[in-house]
Amino acid sequence: MRLLMLLLSFALAGCAMQPANPWQPRAQDISLNDVLNSPDxxxxxxxxxGGVIVDISNKPDGATLTIVAFPLSPDGKPLTTQSSAGRFVVESDGFLDPLIYAPDTLITVTGSVSAIRHITIDQKTLSVPLVVLKNAKVWPEKYADRRRPYNPKHDLPFAGYGYYGTGSFSP
Structure with missing residues (x-):
């Protein structure tokens, strides 16, 4: 009887579905280039x-983020090693803390395109999509919580001696 219950529990656990990741890119999502080519x-x-925050501006009626867009990884994180598609502007009804939404921070946003805005960078005027913010995910810096410098030669805390190892403990 125990064996039957064990097998039944494994069978039912195998049928369980994982919750959908809201930050995972979907096939029906439109790209920045699609919006710029046919805004109407x-x-x-x-x-x-998603992308990298360039500028944040808080006003009494809401906040504005300017973001340099990058393609998203399968888990929704911006891939800054890829080429940028351009910029977009995000507007929020509420306050966005400048310490959390600081420049050079990776962010992924969901929302809807509301208009095309013209912004000036140096002496160049660009047309960028204006997005009304629904949700935002700020991605933490990798290894930001480490107290000591991380040895990038290995991912293990102790790699031993030899070509790959340093012979020291580096958590």
């Missing part, structure tokens, strides 16, 4: 974009 047909379209 993509107004109010839902988006899942």
């Amino acid at each position: 047909s993509n107004l109010q379209a839902p988006i899942l974009w």
Whole structure:
């Protein structure tokens, strides 16, 4: 009887579904280039974009983020090693803390395209999509919580002696 219950529990656990990752790119998500090429047909379209925060501005009626867009990894994190598709602006109804949403921070946002805005960078005017913020995920820095410098030669705390190892403990 115990064996039957054990097998039944394994069978039922194998049928369980994982919850969907809201930050995972979906096939129906439109790209930044799609919006820039045909802005009228993509107004109010839902988006899942990510990138690096360039600027944040808080006003009494809300906040504005300027983001340099990058492609997303399968888990939704911006891939800064890829080439950028351009910039987009995100508007929020509430306050966004400048310490959390600091420049050079990776972010992934969901929302909808509301308009095309013209911004000036140096002396160049760019057309960028304006996104109304629904959700945002700020990605933490890798190894930001380490007290000691991390030895990038290995991923193990102790790699031993030899070519790959340092012979020291480096957590």
